[in-house]
Amino acid sequence: MKHSRFLILAAIVLLFALPAILSHSLVNAVNQMLIAALFACAFNLLCGQAGMLSFGHAAYFGIGAFATLHAMGIMGQESLLPTPLLPLAGACVGFLSGLAAGWFSTKRTGVYFSMITLALAELLHTMAPHLRSLFGGEAGLSGMRYPALGLTFGSDIHVYYLTLVWVLGAIGLQYYITLTPYGRLVLALRENSHRLSFLGYNVHHLGTLTFALSAMLTGIAGGLQAISIEASNYAIFDMHLSSEVVLNTYIGGVNVFLGPILGAAVMTFFGNAASDLTRNWLLYKGIIFVLVMMFMPTGIAGLVMMLTANLRKYSALLLWPVLLLSCIATFLLTMGTVFTVEMMQRILSQDYQMLAQMSDGGEWPPVQLFGRQWLPGSLISWGLPVVLFVAGGYFVKLAKNRWRVLQEASSDQSSETDSIHNLGEMTTESEHELNEREKA
Amino acid sequence: MEYFTISLLNGTVYGLLLFMVSAGLTLIFGMMGVLNFAHTSFYMLGAYFAYTLQKYISFWPSIILATVLAGGGGIVVERYFLRRVHRYGHAHELLLTFGLSYIIAELIKLFYGNYPTNYRVPESLHFSAFQIFGTDYPVYRLLMGGISLGMFLLVYLLLSRTRVGIVVRSAIYRPRMAEALGHNVPLVFMGVFGVGAALAGLAGAVAGAFYTTNPNMALELGVIVFVVVVVGGLGSLEGAMLASLIIGLSSSFAVGIDLSLVDLFAFFGAGEWAQGLGGLMELKVSSLSATIPFALMLIILLVRPSGLLGEKG
């Protein structure tokens, strides 16, 4: 506990110091990470803590963004709020729209809830381009940051600090809420809303409030986005954004407060880093998500927790062979996948297909990848990924065996790790039970 | 009159197409409780498979082969993905199919590029069925409607008249009971998942040539198909048919209606007042054609959450 507090404090100090260390473009990237982190965190209040999976959170992000733009003053109009307070507009409008949407959608649970959120978001998405005065038609709206408090907000650094303060404040507020009586009830809502109503709580009001708070924090994230790019258009309501946040949140891990923040930050970072290197980042992201859902349902945060619990249980000396083997296996399999995907992408690209046709039945020209030339017809080009996959699979097996030996050796000891495993499984299992009950 | 007839025809055909895709989805949900986000991915796969195969074999065989391939894809998804996470619950399954749909769309972009293909109706089928109000009505539209109708009949008869159908229906309504009676429910699940995916694939193979075949077609159709199954009632085949037609017709008719709320108020003599309000008031019905299905779904979910013909609450 003390360790994690220290780590968080260190991370915050580092975030404040970043502009002194990093280049402008990197500061911008961190700015995006912060916004994505807040978005995922706000989404997780509803999804992870209250157990209501929304497929339409882009709506509240977009609403927050447009509300902030309107407050900023469109096309030279006067600003309604001083620049540092602009996200308040996103928060207020987000809260109100969340209150309305939440009142409707939390009347139903499970899949029906998800479908209503999706329908509401699509409703907005299809109507937005026709509502010119609100969303500026197809072109969208743009605004301008005005100087305030002696700051110009003209530079990226100013914007970065504005984002940082708001994101930390909003996440801090959300964490504080989890420690209040209401925050505890939100968890109970996920666990068993039926029982909650027989304990005298109004489950519908509770759900609506949670939805509204989640939309409010999401609105702040949207507002910060609008401030940093000074524009927005109706595409912000697209399903893609709603999907992104689901992916980020689950990859990070929904059962831990910091999970989604971690997930969103990591995925946005890699997204930024990878966009220069590959066109297939979204494919990798999808693969990561599916792998997480299949083999690691507690996400990155769950993995970290399992690791720390195991480090406490076994000595590092015993554990490191397993870790090393797992890392090697992950590395080999990742390399195999990346190589295959990138190779395919280059061969299938239009330019290359044109070249190939010009070769006129002869051998296809080589492909440039990882600083080397690869012939599509040669055995090495396709043998390499196969070797990588086989070797990766072999190391997975080695790691598993090692792990089993380690567990058997200490099976008489208390099973701390198991309880952590169970934690993840149990919540999902109880969810399952609830769904069954609903169906009956 | 011309507008009415054409809209009626087009709307019906579009509705029948929607049904072809939603039939599998609604059966799968009814049976397994899984809302399969990847379902329209099979629609897209069907279209792309048929498009690819056409370069090598003729039109109809490639349609059939594409259908089979899409069905095979469905079986793989059920057997090797969904079944593994079944114990984590429905929300988890939903998320997994969501991830798979994401991957499939990205793979399609990888293989075919992020732009529409030139998948077209073959020349041999490119003629008009009849003339109506001086314009040609393409025979291919009728063909799509015919295939969909034929499929509805086939599935309906299969479910209501055969032994397999009885087992499947019992697995849909009482999976535990069917298992206790000694039926291999996992096999039935896999079968229905495969058939559902094949139907979606068939729809894609046929419709992809007429509408467009692009990497976004799964997502675009996906949300509409969700609307269909929710409006019709999750698990109800007849409901899916009814809802498909309602949504097909309403979107087809809405496109041509240039009225707005202002006109409605004008009818009561308050047109100028409404015009002054602007915003929502001035929206024309035609520009809302994409919105109507979602509004309909919201109303249904709030008024009659089990859907028009849904049996499960």
Added chain:
Amino acid sequence: MTAPILSMDAVHKSFGDAHIIRGVDIELLAGERRAVIGPNGAGKSTLFHLISGQLKPDKGQIILNDQEIQGLPPQRINHLGLARSFQITNIFPGLTVFENVRIAVSQRHGLQYSLWRLIDRIHNVSEQTDSIMEKVRLSANRDTLAGELSYSEQRALEIGMTLASDPRVILLDEPMAGMSHEETDYMVALIREVTQGRSLLIVEHDMDVVFSLSDRISVLVYGELIATGTPDEIRNDSRVQEAYLGEEVSA
């Protein structure tokens, strides 16, 4: 012990064609312990669902504390002083025992919308939570996840949560189902102790429990109350013998 605190008047409930509750009249007196017995399918659970707000009656009145409650949502009925347990354990499996009880306790402090006070700082809530855990003997399991408790511990937790809102009327739906003899004895003592000064309506199949615990017994057969009386009266009632006890007690 004179005025009825809970009464049902000609209550009916059907599911489709099945007429499950066919005009039930019942009066539960303040401070009374009453058992409802009857063969399987008599409608005992449905009766509880009707009283607690899970189901709406088709016809008839249910009055709690001079107020009509039929058709009110469960949380309103709970506010009026009635709490219930469930036949199938109904707790928050992924939260700790302490958290389970604390959520139940918080309600009567009106903390549903409290977003600014830290719950750990609200001392009387913590104290009451501790005292309830002690009462149902779960103090040692304070930080265990409720889902990991043994079956009988979960039943005890269920009762603790039911008590937490300090209700005047308690409905217990088969609290002894699936318990061993020792556990049952402990549970009877516990129920007797915690319902002191409250009214209890209990559905139970264990006849020893029913006869030792209740002041009066009502017999429900096919949706109708065929008899109400003291344990001795019920034991000697010929219609009850015929309809119900005849099979189970003598067997």
